[in-house]
Amino acid sequence: xxxxxxxxxxxxxxxxxxxxxxxxxxxxxxxxxxxxxxxxxxxxxxxxxxxxxxxxxxxxxxxxxxxxxxxxxxxxxxxxxxxxxxxxxxxxxxxxxxxxxxxxxxxxxxxxxxxxxxxxxxxxxxxxxxxxxxxxxxxxxxxxxxxxxxxxxxxxxxxxxxxxxxxxxxxxxxxxxxxxxxxxxxxxxxxxxxxxxxxxxxxxxxxxxxxxxxxxxxxxxxxxxxxxxxxxxxxxxxxxxxxxxxxxxxxxxxxxxxxxxxxxxxxxxxxxxxxxxxxxxxxxxxxxxxxxxxxxxxxxxxxxxxxxxxxxxxxxxxxxxxxxxxxxxxxxxxxxxxxxxxxxxxxxxxxx
Amino acid sequence: xxxxxxxxxxxxxxxxxxxxxxxxxxxxxxxxxxxxxxxxxxxxxxxxxxxxxxxxxxxxxxxxxxxxxxxxxxxxxxxxxxxxxxxxxxxxxxxxxxxxxxxxxxxxxxxxxxxxxxxxxxxxxx
Numbered sequence: 001x002x003x004x005x006x007x008x009x010x011x012x013x014x015x016x017x018x019x020x021x022x023x024x025x026x027x028x029x030x031x032x033x034x035x036x037x038x039x040x041x042x043x044x045x046x047x048x049x050x051x052x053x054x055x056x057x058x059x060x061x062x063x064x065x066x067x068x069x070x071x072x073x074x075x076x077x078x079x080x081x082x083x084x085x086x087x088x089x090x091x092x093x094x095x096x097x098x099x100x101x102x103x104x105x106x107x108x109x110x111x112x113x114x115x116x117x118x119x120x121x122x123x124x125x126x127x128x129x130x131x132x133x134x135x136x137x138x139x140x141x142x143x144x145x146x147x148x149x150x151x152x153x154x155x156x157x158x159x160x161x162x163x164x165x166x167x168x169x170x171x172x173x174x175x176x177x178x179x180x181x182x183x184x185x186x187x188x189x190x191x192x193x194x195x196x197x198x199x200x201x202x203x204x205x206x207x208x209x210x211x212x213x214x215x216x217x218x219x220x221x222x223x224x225x226x227x228x229x230x231x232x233x234x235x236x237x238x239x240x241x242x243x244x245x246x247x248x249x250x251x252x253x254x255x256x257x258x259x260x261x262x263x264x265x266x267x268x269x270x271x272x273x274x275x276x277x278x279x280x281x282x283x284x285x286x287x288x289x290x291x292x293x294x295x296x297x298x299x300x301x302x303x304x305x306x307x308x309x310x311x312x313x314x315x316x317x318x319x320x321x322x323x324x325x326x327x328x329x330x331x332x333x334x335x336x337x338x339x340x341x342x343x344x345x346x347x348x349x350x351x352x
Numbered sequence: 353x354x355x356x357x358x359x360x361x362x363x364x365x366x367x368x369x370x371x372x373x374x375x376x377x378x379x380x381x382x383x384x385x386x387x388x389x390x391x392x393x394x395x396x397x398x399x400x401x402x403x404x405x406x407x408x409x410x411x412x413x414x415x416x417x418x419x420x421x422x423x424x425x426x427x428x429x430x431x432x433x434x435x436x437x438x439x440x441x442x443x444x445x446x447x448x449x450x451x452x453x454x455x456x457x458x459x460x461x462x463x464x465x466x467x468x469x470x471x472x473x474x475x476x477x478x
Contacts, residue, residue: 030386
């Protein structure tokens with residue numbers, strides 16, 4: 001499957017990879033170069049492979065409230081939040097962004113790997129609301145970096161300084177109606193642009209109009225190193241149907257004062273493991289599944305591992321028993337050899 | 353006089369200079385790997401047989417075993433790669449050299465591909 005922007009990636013000499021059935025750009029000028037460009041100026045990402053669903057109807061708010069752990073009842077119109085959707089065991093079905101357009105209209109953005117699963121799951125819990133898959137008609141781009149607002153302001157009259165984090169608003173870009181949200185997956189300021197998929201030329205128009213800000217196209221490779229530095233979860237790696245938001249560092253999204261699917265499992269469960277960050281005392285890269293040892297005993301496995309271009313270190317995330325402490329020395333098995341690592345928080349980078 | 357450069361099917365290159373076999377990975381290999389962030393080189397004085405795993409390179413995307421193209425003993429390793437693994441990406445045949453080996457059987461070179469043969473080989477992979 002290809003997004004509407006595929007030809008632009010090819011003509012920019014992107015290395016294309018298969019990502020859950022999607023032919024996506026993994027890198028253009030190089031992962032490290034692209035990563036550092038987002039941290040210092042601005043980058044443009046094609047994220048149209050993700051799913052976009054509209055939930056509409058008079059009880060759509062109730063339905064969404066029951067699906068996610070976070071509290072959507074307090075959302076104003078044109079505002080959103082991040083939340084896990086749990087199954088009855090408290091395990092995570094997916095982590096999503098929910099936007100409330102109005103009381104009877106919600107937009108949910110889901111992971112590409114879970115498009116079908118989430119559609120089925122939500123459909124089973126709709127009651128009298130409706131779900132519509134708008135992923136084909138609406139494409140999604142992300143513009144991220146300290147210069148993202150300057151870049152986007154060049155091509156829209158909407159006053160972006162009025163858009164607060166997780167706000168979403170209708171705007172016009174190059175005369176085409178779209179929606180802009182102040183959201184992202186990089187740890188930088190940034191926007192996600194919901195646009196008409198029949199007009200993919202918006203990609204090259206954005207690149208050309210903002211060239212003087214040093215904009216670059218950014219692939220999935222840098223998308224992963226950016227989110228890892230920022231401590232953001234990757235579904236399938238760090239969270240899945242068998243991990244709860246209390247084990248992952250997502251307790252802040254869980255509002256136990258309201259009802260939601262999986263709440264009972266979370267109230268009664270005391271997590272036996274927790275997700276922590278680590279820095280390897282070597283340059284070798286840890287990979288998903290690598291064994292983690294503490295005090296000589298196997299105690300967990302790496303969920304995400306990569307190189308941090310900002311810290312210039314080998315970093316990662318892993319689940320460990322709850323009694324493991326910050327700064328504790330652990331060992332990671334990489335390629336049959338054990339490497340020393342230091343336990344740290346899951347957030348390696350914080351923007352200024 | 354420098355001998356001609358030879359290539360293995362695993363994309364290592366080897367070239368005899370001043371009696372030592374200098375080893376690295378090809379431009380095709382470094383492009384496939386992407387940004388290289390770590391190189392684990394063998395110890396000086398360790399010995400390897402042809403096509404035995406001799407080193408490991410990590411790029412952000414993947415780890416790659418580096419195979420010894422010619423049997424012999426490691427005489428020198430490129431220490432600079434510890435701080436600058438990116439030299440392999442920037443200059444795979446020059447600054448990014450990895451290991452120098454004293455060959456125990458120089459005729460092993462004949463079993464490796466010439467530059468022309470390697471270019472044809474790579475052309476078929478793409």
